[in-house]
Amino acid sequence: MKKVSLADISKELGVSKTLVSFVMNGRAKEKRINDEVAEKVLAKAKELGYKADYLARAMRxxxxxxxxxxxxxxxxxxxxxxxxxxxxxxxxxxxxxxxxxxxxxxxxxxxxxxxxxxxxxxxxxxxxxxxxxxxxxxxxxxxxxxxxxxxxxxxxxxNHVVVDNYNGSFKIVEDQIQMGRKRIAFVNFNVELINMTERFNGYIDALKSYGYKYDSSIVKNVSFKNIEKETYLAMKELMKITPKIDTIYFSNNRLAFLGIKYLFENNTINFKKLKLASFDNYEFMHLLQVPIKFGVQPIxxxxxxxxxxxxxxxxxxxxxxxxxxxxxxxxxxx
Amino acid sequence: MKKVSLADISKELGVSKTLVSFVMNGRAKEKRINDEVAEKVLAKAKELGYKADYLARAMRxxxxxxxxxxxxxxxxxxxxxxxxxxxxxxxxxxxxxxxxxxxxxxxxxxxxxxxxxxxxxxxxxxxxxxxxxxxxxxxxxxxxxxxxxxxxxxxxxxNHVVVDNYNGSFKIVEDQIQMGRKRIAFVNFNVELINMTERFNGYIDALKSYGYKYDSSIVKNVSFKNIEKETYLAMKELMKITPKIDTIYFSNNRLAFLGIKYLFENNTINFKKLKLASFDNYEFMHLLQVPIKFGVQPIxxxxxxxxxxxxxxxxxxxxxxxxxxxxxxxxxxx
DNA sequence: CATTTTAGCTAAATCGATTAAGCAATTATA
DNA sequence: TATAATTGCTTAATCGATTTAGCTAAAATG
CATH class of the missing domain: 3.40.50.2300 (Response regulator)
Known part of the structure; x- marks a missing residue:
């Protein structure tokens, strides 16, 4: 029941390991191995249940x-x-x-x-x-x-494969603008990751191109590490700001989830006045009884x-x- | 910049590969290698940036x-x-x-x-x-x-590690019973997987031990393959049954998700009369504006x-x- | 002083496949 | 007919670490 090696086959047939190796790698023709011999090797390999040893091969x-x-x-x-x-x-x-x-x-x-x-x-x-x-x-x-x-x-x-963060973000914000939203807050990560900065740029440029003024007081940046606490804090602050914001745009599904959780746990929120947006979603998101719009990543x-x-x-x-x-x-x- | 091998170290120091191997594997003492020699080997290994080749080692x-x-x-x-x-x-x-x-x-x-x-x-x-x-x-x-x-x-x-499906399921159903629910439907998978049958057994036995009669018409089994369609169908049928069911218990979070989705898409449901339960949850689940109770797997x-x-x-x-x-x-x- | 033990080390086989180099016999070409 | 080319196959090195068996010289023992 132990492993069958090239050597076993070569011994049984009285040919060299080299020949067996060539046949097993489909190089019989290329290496001008006699058809009959090649067939014999294949038959014997099958009979003994030979499988090339992955590690040995990988090593070579x-x-x-x-x-x-x-x-x-x-x-x-x-x-x-x-x-x-x-x-x-x-x-x-x-x-x-x-x-x-x-x-x-x-x-x-x-x-x-x-x-x-x-x-x-x-x-x-x-x-x-x-x-x-x-x-x-x-x-x-x-x-x-x-x-x-x-x-x-x-x-x-x-080499990289990414989603078009800038344009995606731009369009989500644009959509809010077209829905008549006047004060669109943004919750993002506080890190210099390009996907996050691009989403921010999309937000900024969408505002600009519709003549909105950029207000840094309604842009919140939270850290990866204390994401839960900081998102809650950001939400708390955003809800207090005047003039009132009418949209919160989250730069990612995790932030959106935590934001929504905050809103539910502090359920004085009037969703007639406050709309939500998220760069990407969870499968569940549209089932939440919350006016949220989102993009879907081409994962x-x-x-x-x-x-x-x-x-x-x-x-x-x-x-x-x-x-x-x-x-x-x-x-x-x- | 190419890989440093045992042989490189042994050559540079004029000792055998064996010795180097022993030292590198921390067997110097056991193999009675002179302390000074061992130190020299370690120093040289560090100097050359030696790292044992994973494949060679794995192969041996x-x-x-x-x-x-x-x-x-x-x-x-x-x-x-x-x-x-x-x-x-x-x-x-x-x-x-x-x-x-x-x-x-x-x-x-x-x-x-x-x-x-x-x-x-x-x-x-x-x-x-x-x-x-x-x-x-x-x-x-x-x-x-x-x-x-x-x-x-x-x-x-x-050898196996599993969650206590039977007792977990029993307690979830028991909880519904104690909340005064009278007709508890069950949505399960139609497969002979032990976790699923155990959950079913827990359901049955909880009913029994509280003197409920088992009614097979309010137990639905759906397949893995057509999970979406079949769950929808099951939901549709359950909602039609009389006397009306007052709880739907899903044997897993996926089924619960699809069931809830169905209910939202057919929004004539009165959640004063219909409660939900699920063996396990999604992170989102408690945020849904739905009266659902669930267990949490000790993942x-x-x-x-x-x-x-x-x-x-x-x-x-x-x-x-x-x-x-x-x-x-x-x-x-x- | 002869023998045994111990310390300290090494040679070479091994894991199993791949492959460069090359040999012998046969066939083709000049 | 002598040389070149082709067919069909093999030997042996190699990848890099591990490990068995064993060697030499010094120290310990009787």
């Missing part, structure tokens, strides 16, 4: 048929859906996925990247966080196949596109750095 | 420091949270996690198990689906380290416990088959 070829996935937190729906999409697309190419969560901590992501490289993943899909620039630069230098998803850095060239395409980029790089079909920007699905605005 | 030792995780669908919150918990606990032990989704299809899970074994994962954490008995039996025969989570099979002995403990079981097996500290049954958190019933 340096290829592991595995992709490393580094995200902020797989238990977050956005990332778990992304992971699923990546898993599916990777499977199409015969690859598996090994994953790890960074919790937006670049020490963790750095460690994960190192371990995954150590395990010889053929490529890395990374949702980078602040401070990951160093790691990206290193990957660039080493020409290690990788692709960033959801976020990237202006300061360093990289599946993000994952698919990321894997495709990795595959191109692995197979060296890549024509240099690749930037993919997918539109936010705003069909739910109507 | 047969250990990959990786755990394989097979679930129904990582994009489902239950599983993604479980995955996160498993990832964390595995990391504590220096392990990574490679994952795959079976979509409740035993062909897929079988393939995943095979591939993961091929990749020499040191253990498997499996959320099995119907038809996986064969694979479990095989793992038993091979004495491959594994543990089932969330589900298991009565027909075959296995983190499930994952932690599963990894611990695997670790015991890997380190051969396991004293035979292990069954863990964790209580459902019902604190939200109050």
């Amino acid at each position: 070829t340096g290829k592991s048929q595995t992709i490393g996935l580094v995200m902020a937190d797989i238990s977050n729906t956005f990332f778990s859906k992304l992971a699923r999409s990546i898993e599916n697309e990777a499977a199409e190419h015969g690859y598996n996925v090994i994953f790890g969560s960074s919790d937006e901590n670049h020490r963790k992501s750095g460690k994960l990247i190192d371990v995954f490289k150590d395990k010889r993943v053929d490529g890395l899909i990374i949702c980078p966080t602040i401070g990951d620039i160093t790691h990206i630069k290193k990957l660039n230098k080493e020409r290690y196949p990788y692709v960033l998803v959801d976020r990237y850095f202006n300061e360093v060239s990289s 599946e395409e993000l994952g698919k596109s990321a894997v495709d980029s990795i595959m191109k790089q692995i197979n060296e079909e890549s024509g240099g750095v690749e930037h993919v920007k997918l539109p936010l699905d705003i069909s739910f605005l109507n | 030792t047969g250990k990959s420091q990786t755990i394989g995780l097979v679930m129904a669908d990582i994009s489902n919150t239950f599983f993604s949270k479980l995955a996160r918990s498993i990832e964390n606990e595995a990391a504590e032990h220096g392990y990574n996690v490679i994952f795959g989704s079976s979509d409740e299809n035993h062909r897929k899970s079988g393939k995943l198990i095979d591939v993961f074994k091929d990749k020499r994962v040191d253990g498997l954490i499996i959320c099995p689906t119907i038809g996986d008995i064969t694979h479990i039996k095989k793992l038993n025969k091979e004495r491959y380290p594994y543990v089932l989570v969330d589900r298991y099979f009565n027909e075959v002995s296995s 983190e403990e499930l994952g932690k416990s599963a990894v611990d079981s695997i670790m015991k097996q890997i380190n051969e500290e396991s004293g035979g088959v292990e069954h863990v049954k964790l209580p459902l958190d019902i604190s939200f019933l109050n």
Whole structure:
């Protein structure tokens, strides 16, 4: 019941391991192996139940048929859906996925990247966080196949696949404006992640292009770490401001969730006067009895596109750095 | 900038690879290596930036420091949270996690198990689906380290970690009874998965022990595949039944979500008369303006416990088959 | 002083597949 | 007919770490 190796087959048939290896890798023709011999090898392999040892092969070829996935937190729906999409697309190419969560901590992501490289993943899909620039630069230098998803850095060239944060955000705010909203507050993360700043820029520019004045007192920035407390605090402050705001726009589903939770827990809110908007959603969101509008991230395409980029790089079909920007699905605005 | 190997160190110092290997594995004392020599080796290793090659080591030792995780669908919150918990606990032990989704299809899970074994994962954490008995039996025969989570099979002995479905379900139904509900409908999956049948048994027995008569017309079973359509159909039928039901109890959060969605889309429902219950929840659930009560799965403990079981097996500290049954958190019933 | 023990180290096999280099026999070409 | 090309296959090195078996010299023992 123990493992069958190339050597076993070669011994039983009295041929060399080399020959068996060639046949098993489908290189019989190329290597001009006699058809009859090749067939015998295949038959014997089947009989003995031979399967190439993954580790031995990986060690020789340096290829592991595995992709490393580094995200902020797989238990977050956005990332778990992304992971699923990546898993599916990777499977199409015969690859598996090994994953790890960074919790937006670049020490963790750095460690994960190192371990995954150590395990010889053929490529890395990374949702980078602040401070990951160093790691990206290193990957660039080493020409290690990788692709960033959801976020990237202006300061360093990289393959990346992201959603069009700027235009998505612009349209969501524009929609509120067109609905007659006058004072649109914005709740964002206080970090320099490009997706977040782009959403902010979309907000600003939408206001501008409709002649609204930018009022920094109705823009709140909360931290990843104390997201719950700070979002609550931001909400509390926003509700007190005069003249009254009539829309709160959340730059992400998590913030929207917490904001809504706050509103429910402090149920003096009049939803005739206050509307909500969110850059992206949870599946549940439209069931909440709350006037909220949101975009929907093209998560599946993000994952698919990321894997495709990795595959191109692995197979060296890549024509240099690749930037993919997918539109936010705003069909739910109507 | 290329990889530093044991041989590089041994050459530079004029000692054998064996010695270097011993030192690097902390076996210097045991192998009676001269302290000065050992120190020299460590210093040189640091200087050259030596890191043991994972594949070479894995090939020799047969250990990959990786755990394989097979679930129904990582994009489902239950599983993604479980995955996160498993990832964390595995990391504590220096392990990574490679994952795959079976979509409740035993062909897929079988393939995943095979591939993961091929990749020499040191253990498997499996959320099995119907038809996986064969694979479990095989793992038993091979004495491959594994543990089932969330589900298991009565027909075959296995290590498993599950929630106490029976008692959890019993208490949820009991709670409805104590609230004065008279006709409690049940929406379940139509599959022979033990977690689902146990939830059903809890429902039945709670009814019985309070002298309720079991009425099969208010128990609906839907399939995994057409979950959306069939749940809608079940809801439609339940709402028509007379005498009117006054509680719908969903055996899982997904069913509850779809049921609620149906109710909202057919908004003639009077929530003064109809209450809801669900075995487990979504984070959002209590924000819905719906009278729903639910249990909360001890997901983190499930994952932690599963990894611990695997670790015991890997380190051969396991004293035979292990069954863990964790209580459902019902604190939200109050 | 002869023998045993111990300290300190190494050679070489091993895990299992891949592959560069090359050999022998046959066939084609000049 | 001598040389070149092709067919069909093999030997042995290699990837990098682990580990068994064993060697030498010094120290301990009787």
